[in-house]
Amino acid sequence: MPYWYYDKKDLQNTPSFRDGIPTETENRYRKEGARFIIDTGSKMDLGYNTVATGVVYFHRFYMFQSFRTFPRYITACCCLFLAGKVEETPKKCKDIIKVAKSLLTEEKFSSFGEDPKEEVMTLERILLQTIKFDLQVEHPYGYLLKYAKCLKGDKAKLPKMVQMAWTFVNDSLCTTLCLQWEPEVIAVALLFLAGKLSKFEVADWNGRSAKHTAWWDMFVEDITMELLEDICHQVLDLYSPQTQPSGSDSPPVASSTKLPKNDKSSVTPPTSASPVIVPAKPAVTPLKNGAELKPELAKMDMRFTYPGYPGLPPYPAVYTAPPPVLPAHPPPPLVYAEPPPAPPGARFPPVNVPPPNFFPPLGKRPPPPRAPLPPRPYYPPP
Amino acid sequence: MSTSSGSSSSQSPPTMASISDVSALFQTAKKYEELNVIGTGAYGTVYKARDLHNGGQIVAMKKVKVALTEDGIPLSTLREIALLRQLEAYRHPNIVRLLDVCHGGQSSERDHQLVLFLVFEHVEQDLDSFLKRAPGPLSENRIRSMSYDILSGVDFLHSHRIVHRDLKPHNLLVTSNGRVKLADFGLAKTYDTEMKLTSVVVTLWYRPPEVLLGLSYNTAVDVWSAGAVLAQLHTRTPLLPASCDSEQLHAIFRLIGRPPREEWPAGVCIMAESFPDYPPKDLASVLPRVHPHALDLIKGMLVFDPAKRLTALDCLEHPYFTEEPLN
Ligand SMILES: Nc1ncnc2c1ncn2[C@@H]1O[C@H](COP(=O)(O)OP(=O)(O)OP(=O)(O)O)[C@@H](O)[C@H]1O
Ligand SMILES: [Mg+2]
Numbered sequence: 001m002p003y004w005y006y007d008k009k010d011l012q013n014t015p016s017f018r019d020g021i022p023t024e025t026e027n028r029y030r031k032e033g034a035r036f037i038i039d040t041g042s043k044m045d046l047g048y049n050t051v052a053t054g055v056v057y058f059h060r061f062y063m064f065q066s067f068r069t070f071p072r073y074i075t076a077c078c079c080l081f082l083a084g085k086v087e088e089t090p091k092k093c094k095d096i097i098k099v100a101k102s103l104l105t106e107e108k109f110s111s112f113g114e115d116p117k118e119e120v121m122t123l124e125r126i127l128l129q130t131i132k133f134d135l136q137v138e139h140p141y142g143y144l145l146k147y148a149k150c151l152k153g154d155k156a157k158l159p160k161m162v163q164m165a166w167t168f169v170n171d172s173l174c175t176t177l178c179l180q181w182e183p184e185v186i187a188v189a190l191l192f193l194a195g196k197l198s199k200f201e202v203a204d205w206n207g208r209s210a211k212h213t214a215w216w217d218m219f220v221e222d223i224t225m226e227l228l229e230d231i232c233h234q235v236l237d238l239y240s241p242q243t244q245p246s247g248s249d250s251p252p253v254a255s256s257t258k259l260p261k262n263d264k265s266s267v268t269p270p271t272s273a274s275p276v277i278v279p280a281k282p283a284v285t286p287l288k289n290g291a292e293l294k295p296e297l298a299k300m301d302m303r304f305t306y307p308g309y310p311g312l313p314p315y316p317a318v319y320t321a322p323p324p325v326l327p328a329h330p331p332p333p334l335v336y337a338e339p340p341p342a343p344p345g346a347r348f349p350p351v352n353v354p355p356p357n358f359f360p361p362l363g364k365r366p367p368p369p370r371a372p373l374p375p376r377p378y379y380p381p382p
Numbered sequence: 383m384s385t386s387s388g389s390s391s392s393q394s395p396p397t398m399a400s401i402s403d404v405s406a407l408f409q410t411a412k413k414y415e416e417l418n419v420i421g422t423g424a425y426g427t428v429y430k431a432r433d434l435h436n437g438g439q440i441v442a443m444k445k446v447k448v449a450l451t452e453d454g455i456p457l458s459t460l461r462e463i464a465l466l467r468q469l470e471a472y473r474h475p476n477i478v479r480l481l482d483v484c485h486g487g488q489s490s491e492r493d494h495q496l497v498l499f500l501v502f503e504h505v506e507q508d509l510d511s512f513l514k515r516a517p518g519p520l521s522e523n524r525i526r527s528m529s530y531d532i533l534s535g536v537d538f539l540h541s542h543r544i545v546h547r548d549l550k551p552h553n554l555l556v557t558s559n560g561r562v563k564l565a566d567f568g569l570a571k572t573y574d575t576e577m578k579l580t581s582v583v584v585t586l587w588y589r590p591p592e593v594l595l596g597l598s599y600n601t602a603v604d605v606w607s608a609g610a611v612l613a614q615l616h617t618r619t620p621l622l623p624a625s626c627d628s629e630q631l632h633a634i635f636r637l638i639g640r641p642p643r644e645e646w647p648a649g650v651c652i653m654a655e656s657f658p659d660y661p662p663k664d665l666a667s668v669l670p671r672v673h674p675h676a677l678d679l680i681k682g683m684l685v686f687d688p689a690k691r692l693t694a695l696d697c698l699e700h701p702y703f704t705e706e707p708l709n
Contacts, residue, residue, distance in 0.1 A: 001470055001481075085457040086464050093453050124454045125485060125496065133483035135464035 002132045004060055006179050019066040026067060031174040031238070033058050033072040036103065037080050038173065043099050044091055046084060048170070052139045054083035055173040057131055063179065064130045070123070071111035073104060078123040086135045093117050140169045143187035147219055150206040151191075157200045165194035168235050175234050188216040188223060189231035413484065414443055414501065421508075421552075423566070425573045430504060433481075441481060442502045448572060450494040458571035459498075466500075466568045469542060476535030478555055478565040479503040498572075505555035505563060509611070512556040513618045522673065523708075524560060525615045529676075530703055531562035532608055537694035540601045544568055549607035550588045551614065586630045587620045592688055594631050595650045602688035605697065609683025616672050628656075635660045637668065641686045675702035 016026045034055045041051035057079040061070070077100050084091045097116045101109050113119045148162045168190040172178075177186055195202060205215040216223050415432040420442060422428070431443040448459050463483055470480045482501035507515075509528075520528075532554060539546055546553075546567040553566040590606035592599050613621040622637065624630040631652075635641075639662030646654040665677050679702045682692040692700070 001467075081454075082460070085453075085455075085460050088457065088461065090453070090457055121454050125487070128455070129484055133463050134467050135460060136468040 002134050004134070004179065005181065006063065006176075008180075010063075011176055011179060014063060015066040016062060016068065019068045021067055026062075027176075029067045029072045030059060030062065030176065033076040034174045036073055036076045036100075038170070039103055040077070040096065040099050041080055043103070044096065046080070046089055046091065047087075048141060049139060050083050050087040050089045051080070052141070052173060053087055053137045054080040056137045056139075056178050057083060057127065059176055059179050060131045060134075061127055065126075070126075073100065073108055074112050074116070074119060074123060075127070076100075077112075078120050078127050081120060082124055082127060082135075093120055096120075138183045140172075140183040140187035140190065141166070143184050143219070144169060144191055147187060147191055147216070150218070151195075151200075151202050151215060152204040152206070153201050157198055161191075161194045161198040161200040164198055165191045168194060171238055172235050174238055177231060177234055181231065184220050185223065185227070186231065188220055189228045190235065192216070192228050193232040193235065413482075414441065414499070416443065423552075425569075431501075433501070440504045442504045444500045444502065446498045446500065446569065446572060448496045448498055450496055455496060456572075459569075462569050462572055463498075465542070465544070469538075469544075469568075472538070474535065474538045475561065476531045476563050477538060478505060478563045502565065505565075506558050507556055508552050508565075509554035509556055509562065510551035513551060513614065516618060519618065520615060525676075526703065527708055528556075528560070528562050528615055529612050529679075530698070530708055532564070532611060533694050533697045535562070535564035536604050536608055537698055539564065539567060540604070540694050545570075545599075545601050546604045546607075548588075549604050549611060550585055551611060552585075554611065586624060586627065587622050589630060590688070591631060591634055591686055592647070594627050594634075595647065595652055597647055597650065600688060601693070602691045605683050605691050605694055606688075608694070608697075609680050612676075612683070613669055613680050616669050616676070621668070632657060637663050637665075638684055638686060639663070645687065673702070675700070675705065678702070 012023055014023075014026060016029070017023055021029075037054045037058060038051055041054065054076075058076055061075060061079065077096055081091065081093055081096050084096075094117055097112070097120065100112075101116075144162070144165055148158070148165070151158070165187075169186065172186060172190060181189075194200070202215050205212075205218065207218055208215075209218075212218055214223075413433070413435055415434055417430040417432060417440075420428045420430050426444050426446040429443045429445070431441050433439040433441050448455060450456075466480055467483065469477065473479070480500060480502055482499075484499050484501070486497040486499060532549075536546065536549070544567060546564065547570055548566065549564070553564065555563045555565050557563065586594070588607040588610045590599070590603045593603055610621045622630065622633045624633040635657050640654065640657045640660045643654050665681050666672070666674075669677060669680070679692075679697060679700045682700070683697065685691040697703075
C-alpha cells in the first residue's frame with residue numbers, strides 16, 4: 001500500500017528539486033496550484049471535500065513528478081476533475097476547462113495545449129498511475145467539527161473559533177501539511193491555533209479522563225507541543241509577506257542554466273522574525289507547558305494577519321463558513337451515477353505510463369486507529 | 383496519430399511540452415512480469431506474475447478492461463477502486479490483499495479501453511481445488527475455522543456496504559496455513575459496463591432464490607451463497623448443483639421446501655405453481671454426521687425470505703462458533 005507521509009527531508013528532495021527547481025519556487029507552485037483548485041472548485045460550486053481531495057492529489061502527484069515536466073495549472077485542473085468523479089460530484093471536463101480558462105491569463109492557459117480536453121484526459125491516466133489509484137482521501141474538516149463538539153468553554157466564542165479553524169484548514173491546503181500529517185493531527189493543531197487566537201479557553205471537555213493532560217490526548221496519542229507549533233507555523237507562514245516575488249510563472253523548460261543552489265529555501269518557519277519588535281500581547285492562558293509557549297505565541301500573533309486583524313493579508317477566506325449543522329458522516333452511498341457513454345469516434349492519444357520510479361518508504365507510521373465497526377443490518381434496506 | 387503537441391509548442395513562447403509528448407517519453411521498464419494464466423473468469427484473466435520492484439515476489443494480477451467514456455475513466459470504476467483501496471487499510475485477515483493498482487495505458491486508439499491491473503497477493507489455491515484435492519473429509523475443526531473465516535470476510539464486506547454477489551469456492555482462496563480469504567469482489571459496476579465473455583459458464587449453484595427469481599437483492603445474497611459453501615465444506619460436493627435457472631430453483635425448493643403461496647414474493651413473473659409443493663427436507667439427511675449446531679447455522683442461512691435469513695454477524699455469533707473456542 002502506498003504511504004503518503006513524508007518527513008521534511010523528503011519534502012525537500014522532490015522530483016522538482018532534483019530537476020533544478022528551488023524549494024521556494026516549488027512551494028510557490030504548490031501554493032498557486034492549490035489556490036487555483038480552490039478557486040476553480042468554488043466557482044463551480046464544488047464542495048470543500050471535493051476541492052480538498054483534488055488538492056491532496058495535486059500535492060501527492062508532485063512527490064513523484066516535476067513541475068518542469070507537468071505544468072501546474074493543467075495538473076490542478078485534472079486533479080479537480082478526478083476528485084469530482086471520486087467524490088461523486090462529477091463535473092464535465094470541458095466545463096472545468098472553461099472555468100480554468102476564465103481564471104487564468106492567456107499565457108498560463110497556453111500550457112493546456114491545443115486540445116485542452118485531450119490533454120486533461122491523458123493526464124488523468126498519468127495522475128491515476130502516479131497517485132497509485134489511492135483515491136479515497138480523508139480531510140481534517142470532519143475531525144475538526146467532531147473535536148470542537150467536545151470542547152467546553154465560552155459558548156459565545158466557540159462558533160468564531162471553529163470558523164477560524166475551518167478557514168485555517170482551507171488555507172492549510174496551500175501548504176504541504178497533508179503530506180506530513182494525518183488529518184486528525186492537522187485538525188487538532190489548527191483547532192489549537194484558532195483557540196489561542198480567538199482566546200477561547202478550553203475549560204473542560206467531554207470524555208475527559210484522568211490520563212488526559214490536554215483535550216487532544218483524547219483523540220490523538222503523543223502530540224507534542226513542538227509538533228503543534230510547527231504545524232501552526234506552517235499555516236501562519238502563508239500569511240506572512242512573500243519573501244520571494246512571484247516572478248516567473250513557469251519553470252524554464254529544459255534550460256541549460258540549471259538553478260543549482262537553493263540555500264535560501266527552508267521548510268521550517270524562520271526562527272527569528274527579523275526587524276519587528278515583539279509587542280507585549282495580552283497574556284494567553286498558559287497551558288501545562290505555557291512557559292515555552294508564550295514567546296512563541298507572541299511571535300505568531302505578530303506575524304498573524306487573519307482577516308479582522310489590522311494589516312489584512314491578501315488572503316481571502318475561501319469558504320464563508322463551515323456547514324451550519326455538524327454533518328453526520330454517512331458512508332458513501334451505493335448509488336452510482338453513470339457518465340454518458342463515449343460517443344462513437346472519440347479518440348485518445350496513445351499513452352504508455354510507467355510506474356513512478358520513486359517509492360516512499362513503507363510502514364513508517366501505522367495508519368491511524370479506526371473506529372469500531374457499527375452493527376450492520378441488511379444493506380440496502382428492503 | 384498526431385496530437386496537439388507539435389503545433390502548440392510553436393505557438394506560445396514559454397514552450398511547454400504537451401502532456402501527450404511527455405507521456406510518450408515514459409516507456410520505461412515494466413513493473414510486473416507475467417508468468418502464466420491462473421484463471422480465466424467471465425470478466426478478466428488472472429495471471430501469476432513477478433513483482434520486479436519487490437524482490438521478485440509472486441503476485442496474482444487481474445486484468446480488467448474498462449471502457450472509457452467521453453469524460454475518461456467511468457466514475458463507477460473510480461469509486462469501486464477507491465473503495466477497494468480504502469478497505470485495504472483495514473488489512474482484514476479474510477480478504478485477499480490488494481497490493482497495487484495500475485493500468486497498461488490505452489490498449490488501442492480505436493477501442494476506447496483502458497486495461498486495469500489489479501495486483502493481489504498470490505494465494506496458494508482456491509477453495510474449489512482445495513476441496514478437490516483433499517484426500518478425505520476435512521476435520522471438524524478445519525471446517526469450523528474455514529466457515530468462520532468465510533463469514534468474517536463476508537461480514538467485513540457487508541459492514542462496508544459491499545455485496546460480494548458471487549461467493550463460491552472459486553472466489554475463495556485458501557492459504558498454505560488453511561486460512562480462507564475472499565477474492566473477486568467490489569468491481570460489479572465495472573464489470574457491468576464491460577462486455578462479458580459469453581463463452582464462460584457462470585455457475586448458478588450458489589445463487590439465492592431472490593436472484594434466480596429476478597427480485598431486487600441485498601447483502602443477504604452472500605449469506606445464502608456462504609451457506610451453500612459451508613455445506614460443501616462438510617461433504618466436499620456442491621449442495622445444490624443444477625444446470626439452468628429453473629433447475630436451480632427446483633433444486634433449492636426440493637431442499638428447503640417450496641414456500642407457501644402467501645409467502646411467494648409479489649412481483650415475480652414466475653408463479654409459485656410452476657413448482658411442485660415440495661416439502662422441506664431434513665438437512666441432517668442431506669448432511670449426515672454433521673454437528674447439530676452446524677446444521678442449525680446452515681439452515682438459518684438457507685432461508686427463502688432474505689429478510690428472515692441470518693445476517694453474517696448473526697452467523698458469527700451462532701453457538702456453532704461460540705460454544706467451543708476456535709483454535
Ligand atoms: N490472489 C490470487 N491468488 C491465487 N489465485 C487467484 C487469486 N485471485 C484469483 N485467483 C484464481 O483465478 C481465478 C479467477 O479469478 P477471479 O475470480 O478474480 O476472476 P473472475 O474473472 O471474476 O472469475 P469468475 O468470473 O470465475 O469469478 C480464481 O478462481 C482463482 O482460482
Ligand atoms: Mg471469480
